[in-house]
Every structure is written in structure tokens, then in C-alpha cells.
Amino acid sequence: MIDLANLPPVAFEEFRNMIVSAVKAGARLNALFGAVLPKAGAPGSDAKQVTGDLRLFAVLAQDSAGTLNVTSTLVGDAYPALTPDCPQAHWFEREIAEQWGVKPEGHPWLKPIRFHRSYREGRDAWTRSAEIAIQPGVVNFFTMTGDEVHEVSVGPVHAGIIEPGHFRFQCHGEKVYHLEISLGYQHRGVERALVGGPDKRTIPYMETLAGDTTIGYALAYCEAVEALAGCRVPARAQTLRAIALELERLANHTGDIGALAGDVGYLPTANFCGRIRGDFLNMTALICGNRFGRGLVRPGGILFDLDETRRMELSKRLRQAGEDVSNAIELLWEAPSVRSWFDNTGTVSRETALELGLVGVAARASGIERDVRAQFPSGIYRFAHIPVSLYHTGNVFSRAHVRWMEIQRSIAFIFDQLKVLPEGPVRTPTGPLAANCAVVSLTEGWRGEICHVALTDAAGRFAHYKVVDPSFHNWMGLALALRDQQISDFPLCNKSFNLSYCGHDL
């Protein structure tokens, strides 16, 4: 947490140079966003009203040192884009342009990412008319020309029960030369609605940023407000939160491996894992009544305690599910046809992954040691360590294998924690939030790093609340993984990343 008074905006050149050189030297851009803050010392100013200067904020991480840096600057109607010198800024700058109607000049790929009007009335980075409705997915897609070149367009409504998104493939025969991803169909205006909070909708917003990451998101939020309120969460609650976070990881990783098996037609593992995923979800429901963990994590702690009978029951179920999931997944590795398919599909090199700033499973599967639980630990992870699961081949197999390692480690972690569950209360009152402050909160959700940045006004309300879903960094990774692949392998590649549409679209 930093007092905003200690974070004066620096000159734009300094801001830009600092980010570009830090990233070149190995730092990572966790967040880069714009915010219009009420004038300091103007209490009671309406936080939802967006007039005033646009301020850009950047959060940079040194993963190996476990340090974060925050810097900010003021910009006018346009500024020299960072992206040409720092590809990690690519998606962020498109978001800034869309939200605030400023133009990052020289941005090589400046298109909307969510298809909505800018937050500042009358401003538009593309000078689109206010009279004409903005249509999602209507942009100049990158195209390829030549004999026998063809374009394949998929979505927003897909063939399965999945979220909407639009994909454009430029192909020659079966081979994909380029994939462009256009999202925004799930955009429901959450970030903007968070301004002025916390209020009674804040928790439901957090729990539904990405429904499959309810715990991860609620935790990132709660840790942010707890830091702002100077609240110390009881040890028992910290442990139970981590157990819930790992259960969420277990359910999703198991489901993903099952789905990957399904995509190559290996049905035994697909069917077994589909069921075992549910067993993990039901363990979360055992704790709090809801399979996704709704209602569990709240500022100051958790709402549902784990009594002794439940603790025993959870251990019992976890043991059984652990045996079942090993049995199901080991079977998959023994099928040579599966191995060769997984091995030869969707490779992202370590260099590419570093350049794009990939996070989570996708980063670790390209050999990058990057895991919030180890590098920026909070809560019980400061004392109980989970080894970072790494593999180096960057392909579908690698992403599946990292999940499998994480499944085993999460199970071991939960068993350990259940044995040493601290006594005591599970919740404590939070109190008011510090005024005019900025806080960065990181959580390793099952997809990867969830980054929240809260900026408070003079009354301790949210002047701005930034949410960065791991998918925000990783969609571009999927696009590049598809290059030179067979288009028929798209479902498999896509599943191996399993990114969030709603978490991206917000």
C-alpha cells in the first residue's frame, strides 16, 4: 500500500523510459491502466464523475526478487505508445485507448478490445460517431492475401457450452498463419461499477468476475481492502482461504485435463476427470454450501468455519479424489497417441512467453518461474510453501503436465494444512479504508496471476478499481501458439490455455 501523496506523477518520458528499460531488464508489467482521480483534498467529490486529467499507472514486478514498483504520469489526448518498445503493453494500451479515448500514437495494432464507449463522454480514440452503435467484432481484421489463402471465422456463439468470443484464422489449407482474437461479448461494465465502493454489490461483483475463479477473485479483493484497512485476518481464516483456493485449482485443473483428453478423443480420462472435477467442487460446497465458493471469502476472514466433522469428511473425500485423479491421469500419459499429439501441438517458446508477459500455467509450461504463491506470497503462503511447478517444452503436453504437477502439490498442501489448522476465530471486523492510497493485491488463481489495484479517494472510497485477469496477459499467447498449426487443433490449443472471456471482458 502506498499513500498517493508519495506517488506524484512523473514526466511522461521518464515514465515511458522507466517501463521500457525495466521490462527489457527482465521486469514484468502486471498492470498498466488509466484513471481519472478526483482532485486530492476534495472530499465528497463524486467518484463516478469522470472529468479531469487522465493519469496512467504502471505496476511492474521483479519476480525473482519479489518486489513491485508503481509509477504514474499524466497524459493528454495522445501520447507515444509504449508497445513498439514493450510488447507486454500491447493489450493494456488498447484498453486505455478504449476506456479513456486517448490515442497511444504509433501503437501497431490499435483496435478496441471490449467494444464499448469511452468513460469520458465525447472522447473516442477512433473518432467514431456517437450516433452509430458500436458493434462487437466489427474491426479491420488482419488479413492475408494470395492464391488459396482463406479465412475462417468462428463465434461469438460457439458449438459447445462456452462463453462467446470471436476468432479469425488466416489459413493456407489446414495451416494457420495467423489467429486474431476479438472479445468483449461478456462486457457488463463491472470495473466502472466498482468506483465509489466498497458497497453491497462489491462482493458479488468480485465473486462473478470469473465464476470459475470465485475464490481467487474474492481473495484478491479482500486482501486489497484488508491492506487498506490495516486489518489482520485470523490465522484460521487464512488457512481455510488457502485450502479453498487450492480446491478451486484442483477442480479446474482436473476439468481441464479431462477436457484435453476429450479433445483428442481419449474418453476414459475425459469421463473420469469430468466427474472428479465435480468431487472437488463438492468439497468446496461442503465448506460453504456453494460449489464455486460463493459466500465464503469476505473482508476480514471467511463466513463458514470448518468444524471437526467437516474437517474429517474433507480429508476423507480428498484422499479418495486424489486416488481417483491419479488413476485417471496416469492412464492418459500411457497412451502414446495422446502423448505425440500433445507434444506436437501449440508450442510457445520461453522467449515469446517472456516477451508477452504470460502468467500462470502458460508461463510455467514455457519454463518461466512465475507463481504469486512463491514470489509474492500473502496469507498462509508466507509460511507454507508450494513448490513452483515448471516444465519447459511450452506445448500442450507441457501445459497439461504443469497442471498435473500442481494437482499433486495442491492435494499435498491441503492435507498438510488440514493437519495443522490453527484454532481461533475465522473473521474480524475490517474498519474503514485508508484515504488517498493505492494498493496492489496479487493472487495466484488457477489460471495465473490475478492483479487488483485499488485507488481510494479522500473519503476512503474507490476512486478507481483495476482488475487484471490472467487471461488479459495470455490471450495473445494462445494466438501465437496457433501459428503454423493445423486449424483442427484449435480446440486442443484453446483448451490447453483455457482462458477466461468474462474475466477479460469485465
Next chain:
Amino acid sequence: MLKALLARAHQKHRTIGFPQQPPVLPDRLRGRPEIDVALCPKDCHVCADVCPTDAISVDEKGLRLDLGRCLFCPECVQACPEGAIRFTTEHRLAASFRDALILGDKEFQLAKALDEKSRKLFGRSLKLRQVSAGGCNGCEADVNVLNTVVFDLGRFGIQFVASPRHADGLLVTGPVTQNMELALRKTYDAVPSPKLVIAVGACAISGGPYIGHSEQRNGVGGIVPVDLLIPGCPPHPITILDGLLRLLGKMDASEGSAAGKSPG
């Protein structure tokens, strides 16, 4: 191959007995809420104040709770000083029309079965196209799970299909974002008539946590006609399955178990 067979033996038969047998549900499940207005002190509206979606209203006519808006978050229960609101583990929540979801003075009216003609058409084979129109992907996840061996939706003749043109109806989730409105309309139009629409989750019924946002349409009802509403955030898979089976007349009207002996 042998290993696959051994694994099959290890994993056992896991399809649940529902609907012939009552479902096994978590004891902390937040199912249909129960309100005991007799306990409410005069002029108290603590529950309405804390409710994130304004699902509760208190006026001269008493307390009303709109299940279509309810997120089944425990806030009202936590806030009530008298214990007048509590969650039961009652999983049956599906209704045929919007008003039925408003709990207050009247008896909760569970979803009715389709008329005989429609049942003839859809009763043995119902193909649905799922449209995800905003929301958090939670409802999608618990609809998808019906396809696993645990619920084995296929045994009831219900199947999710890839094209609206192969479908008898839509199952919609999400508040219908502005950016999905056109896609939803087009998909609806592409389904041959007669067709059904099923709204799953608080978002699809009312907008859920996003009620009132200009980026969405407060649910499916304002865009296309809805035949079945399944509340929850997200609803438990059993609640969804119960709703689908009720629509097809495969559940006893008021009971929790199947009509007749064999499903399908």
C-alpha cells in the same frame, strides 16, 4: 487397454440415482429461502438494506423476496437480527413465469410441465442450443456438468447441440450484454418453431449482480419469450436438472422425485 479396463473398475459406476431417489446435497446448500414474517419487528428492513440486488422489498403488504434476483448470498440471513430469513436445502426452484419467483404471501409455484402437444414433440428428445450472454461462466459450468457421467443428461433424451438449426430451443445464461443481444436474437431466429427458451441463473432472469448496468439488458425476458426460469447464482446442477425434467413432465408436480418409474 488392460490398464484402461482396470481404471474403469477403479472409478466405478457413478451416475446418481436422481430423480428416482432424492438427490444428495450439501447440508449447507443455500436452497429456497424461508421467511417467517411473524418474527419481523415492525418497520425493520435490515435485510432489504443489505441485499446487493434489491431482491427483498418490505412494505405494507409485508416482505417479499424475488428469487429471480436473489444471488443466494448469505447477506440477508447474516444481517437479520431475528433469524426471520433462513435458507433451506430445498433444491426445487424452477418456475414457469416470472411472478412465480416472488416469495411472499403465496405458496411457491413450481414449474409446470409443457402441454401435451409440446410434450409429444419434446418429451422424448429435447435438443438445446446454449447461448452464453454475459455473466460469469458459473451457470455454464453447472449446465455443462449435466453432461458428465454423474448426471448423464442423455438418459432423459436431453442433449446440447452445436447449431441452433438442430435445436428445439435455447438455454440462455447471462444478463444479455449489449454486445450479445444481436447474437442472441439471431440464434433465437435460427431455431425452428415451435421452440423453447430456458433462462438459467439470476443474470438471465433479472440481470443478477449487473441489474441496471447500461451494458446489459436485465435478462433474457425482454429479448425473447421465456418458458422456464431456473434461479440461482449459479443454480446447483440438480436444480437445473429438476427444472428441465419438470418442463418435460418427468417429475411429480410437487414432489422431488420422478413421475412414473423409468426416466426417458
